[in-house]
Amino acid sequence: MTVALDYAPVLLPHPGRRTPVSLTEYRADDGYAGWAKALKTMTPEEVVEQVKASGLRGRGGAGFPTGNKWGFIPKAVGAKYVAVNADESEPGTFKDRELIEVEPHRVIEGVALCCYAIGAETAFIYIRGEYVEAADRLEAAIAEAEAAGLLGQGCLGTSVNVRMLVFRGAGAYICGEETALLESLEGRRPMPRSRPPFPAVEGLYRRPTVINNVETLANVPAIIDRGSGWYNSIGTPPRNSGPKIFCLSGRVNRPGNYELPLGAVTIRELIDDYGKGVIGGKAVKGVLTAGVSAPILTADKLDTKLDYDSVQAAGSMLGSASLIVLDEDTCIVRAATLMEEFFRHESCGKCTPCREGTSWLFKILSRIENGRGAPADLELLLSLSGEISGKVLCALGDFATSPVVATIKQYRAEYERHIEDGKCPFAPW
Amino acid sequence: MALSEQTRAAIDQLVARYPERRTALLPALKLAQADAGWLPPEAIAEAADLVGVPHSAALELAAFYTMLRTEPGPPTRVVVCAQLPCALRGAEGLIRELTHGLAAQIAAGSVEVERTAECFGACHRAPMARLNDAYRENLDADGRQRLIAEIAGQ
Numbered sequence A: 001m002t003v004a005l006d007y008a009p010v011l012l013p014h015p016g017r018r019t020p021v022s023l024t025e026y027r028a029d030d031g032y033a034g035w036a037k038a039l040k041t042m043t044p045e046e047v048v049e050q051v052k053a054s055g056l057r058g059r060g061g062a063g064f065p066t067g068n069k070w071g072f073i074p075k076a077v078g079a080k081y082v083a084v085n086a087d088e089s090e091p092g093t094f095k096d097r098e099l100i101e102v103e104p105h106r107v108i109e110g111v112a113l114c115c116y117a118i119g120a121e122t123a124f125i126y127i128r129g130e131y132v133e134a135a136d137r138l139e140a141a142i143a144e145a146e147a148a149g150l151l152g153q154g155c156l157g158t159s160v161n162v163r164m165l166v167f168r169g170a171g172a173y174i175c176g177e178e179t180a181l182l183e184s185l186e187g188r189r190p191m192p193r194s195r196p197p198f199p200a201v202e203g204l205y206r207r208p209t210v211i212n213n214v215e216t217l218a219n220v221p222a223i224i225d226r227g228s229g230w231y232n233s234i235g236t237p238p239r240n241s242g243p244k245i246f247c248l249s250g251r252v253n254r255p256g257n258y259e260l261p262l263g264a265v266t267i268r269e270l271i272d273d274y275g276k277g278v279i280g281g282k283a284v285k286g287v288l289t290a291g292v293s294a295p296i297l298t299a300d301k302l303d304t305k306l307d308y309d310s311v312q313a314a315g316s317m318l319g320s321a322s323l324i325v326l327d328e329d330t331c332i333v334r335a336a337t338l339m340e341e342f343f344r345h346e347s348c349g350k351c352t353p354c355r356e357g358t359s360w361l362f363k364i365l366s367r368i369e370n371g372r373g374a375p376a377d378l379e380l381l382l383s384l385s386g387e388i389s390g391k392v393l394c395a396l397g398d399f400a401t402s403p404v405v406a407t408i409k410q411y412r413a414e415y416e417r418h419i420e421d422g423k424c425p426f427a428p429w
Numbered sequence B: 001m002a003l004s005e006q007t008r009a010a011i012d013q014l015v016a017r018y019p020e021r022r023t024a025l026l027p028a029l030k031l032a033q034a035d036a037g038w039l040p041p042e043a044i045a046e047a048a049d050l051v052g053v054p055h056s057a058a059l060e061l062a063a064f065y066t067m068l069r070t071e072p073g074p075p076t077r078v079v080v081c082a083q084l085p086c087a088l089r090g091a092e093g094l095i096r097e098l099t100h101g102l103a104a105q106i107a108a109g110s111v112e113v114e115r116t117a118e119c120f121g122a123c124h125r126a127p128m129a130r131l132n133d134a135y136r137e138n139l140d141a142d143g144r145q146r147l148i149a150e151i152a153g154q
């Protein structure tokens, strides 16, 4: 069965391409038409209204309506900032990298439109330190756009100024959390801030700041150029409008980024028709939909549509749409141990329950996987998780409990078998 | 002075680039690290002085970020991602083969092979490794042998 989708990708219109689209190429394909249109025919308020009407929701994980976020920025004069979240460090996520590496100008145009909409003259693009190639390409594309008069002082002959600074991180998942990102930009240890105040009021340098994900902003040029009506012909409006890039990884034959309308395909269709099925024709044991940060879905949920609401109704989150496929040969305890190892490594250490708890969860999971678990360990894991969840400053602490809680709930027998047999029943992988 | 003249000049330029000086601290530390391959205490202190922040502020960052090194290490560093998507596609085997194939260089202290639980955004080209700052992806049997040869030939 193949889903014959009559869909021309908007965000990544050159599937499989590895080289960056140049300014000339991008412009030949209507690139910067939205930027010109906004500068010459729209007020900033009209840009915000258009984005609101599009129904675009944040693609960085939380799905917050982008136009509303922009609308929170106070109108008063004074410095305002845009901070673009290109920290992309959630396991299973590699879409912002491809957007920046292949479509740098689409990203830049989206950032410029955001600056114009909120009245910011400076945007920081915070890119994870390991993305050296992507950051180099982005800087080159910004220089190209400046030389062409699209950015800089007096963009396209108007009085609008836009400056973009690429800021390279240095290895820390927590910098993707928006207030830790701001701390990192300010040269402080990147630990999340308590809220309020929210960044829209007091963000970077205590000034009003919009923080958006790369993919979110990459949607904006087409929304402005072609209108919110057109945008809503893609996906399943009003709550799931537009295209989404699905990152598919794990035990599939053809992992990769697949851009599809929200709600157009099911998890099964993504795996079978786009990922060309599970390696070796094996059965699916479970699928993670938001990297390692939301509950795993069992195989009976494979017919769930890939949109925010459907995945939530199935018991998880769409998040950044990072789908990791686990097949029948995958040991669930080992998978949970690896996921918890990530959180132990990435906890910023500010809150005791998260700092100590992730370490404990990892240790207990490891001993079960290594055949030294005790029957009481499962309840211990669950009660420890309860001591972290909801008792910490940022969402990382909550994310860190989902590998434990969801896998015990869904695959308890597998844990029990490890404990009873005193060893892992699966072949190593 | 621990930092080269060139690095000091580059840090001065950075400081002028941002709305607030302190934003230059992390980029300054990365520049400082490029000088010696790691961050000796004097280099951290000097970067802090150039940016105009207390030494402790710079030390805090140097200790926090995984890409900043407060101890010297071998010139060639291979970091293999062993997070779930890579593990599902043979990351542990890759680590074993690299450690085995580069045993002589590791023993001589010129190469380090490290396993990490971090994901590098290359899960669709797994298994993968970072060779210093560069990505090496789709490391199937051939790719592994090529990588070992590349490192051994350095």
Ligand SMILES: Cc1cc2nc3c(=O)[nH]c(=O)nc-3n(C[C@H](O)[C@H](O)[C@H](O)COP(=O)(O)O)c2cc1C
Pocket (backbone or CB within 6 Å): A057, A058, A059, A060, A061, A062, A063, A064, A085, A086, A087, A088, A089, A090, A173, A174, A175, A176, A177, A178, A179, A211, A212, A213, A214, A216, A217, A394, A395, A396
């Ligand atoms: C621990 C943690 C890590 C995060 N990592 C990222 C990230 O790498 N990229 C991202 O865009 N958002 C990340 N987020 C979400 C951001 O905090 C924020 O919601 C997002 O950048 C807002 O942009 P959006 O509305 O365009 O999605 C993370 C959140 C948390 C709690």
Ligand code: SF4
Pocket (backbone or CB within 6 Å): A174, A191, A192, A346, A347, A348, A349, A350, A351, A352, A354, A355, A392, A393, A394, A395, A396, A397, A398
């Ligand atoms: S929950 Fe964890 S990652 Fe978040 S602020 Fe607290 S210690 Fe840091």
Ligand code: FES
Pocket (backbone or CB within 6 Å): A091, A092, A093, B081, B082, B083, B084, B085, B086, B087, B118, B119, B120, B121, B122, B123, B126, B128
């Ligand atoms: S899990 Fe290895 S690069 Fe993502």
